[in-house]
Amino acid sequence: MRLGIDVDITLVETGKTWWEWLSSEYSSREFYYIDDAYRNMGKLDYNLSRYFKDCSEDKPKTNPYDFWSKADLYDELNPLPNSVKVIGKLVEAGHEIVFISHSKKGHISSKVRWLKKWFPEADIGGKGGFIATKEKHFVDVDIMIDDRAENLLKFKDEVVKIYVETIYQDPLFDKKGFDFVSEIDNTWKSIETFLEDNDFI
Secondary structure, eight states, X not given: OEEEEOOBTTTBOHHHHHHHHHHHHOOOBSOSSHHHHHHHHOSBOSOGGGGBGGGGSSSOSSOXXXXXXOTTTTXXXXXXXXHHHHHHHHHHTTOEEEEEEOOOGGGHHHHHHHHHHHOGGGOBTTXXXXXXXXXXXXXXXXXXXXXXXXXXXXXXXXXXXXXXXXXXXOTTOOGGGOSEXXXXXXXXXXXXXXXXXXXXO
């Protein structure tokens, strides 16, 4: 089987890193840490710049989206707990892994380096691959893992859809549309259990 796996938020919490970067660039914010913001406000907008008032000025000193064009964006980041183990088990079970991610031109090289560093068993460029696209549903996969309902719901009915629940608002989320919804605080361990229970690993 071939698995499609999203990268940002699904494998690595780039949202928290963006929040930290915004905190260093803009002084006007209510919470210094994203976890504090989540505890006080509930699920957050994916567009984190909304929580930094300076970003809405006519001429901000920095474009809040410059973060996503950093050439070294992923170099020092760590994957979500248990994700390396689960993907290793999927490869060991004979499945193909394709990382499918909406990407900015400036950070693609860093993202691919990061994937090769942490998930060498996926064999990017060999049995596995990396595809940078926003139109993920055009990639032929049997299972798709993503944190955005908008992406998952576009896949064919026969594709097993695993939704990664996060601290971010997702207006299209509906549990009925997915084969599995991960635990928000135990993402990849819960995904591992689902895959085991359904004999995928």
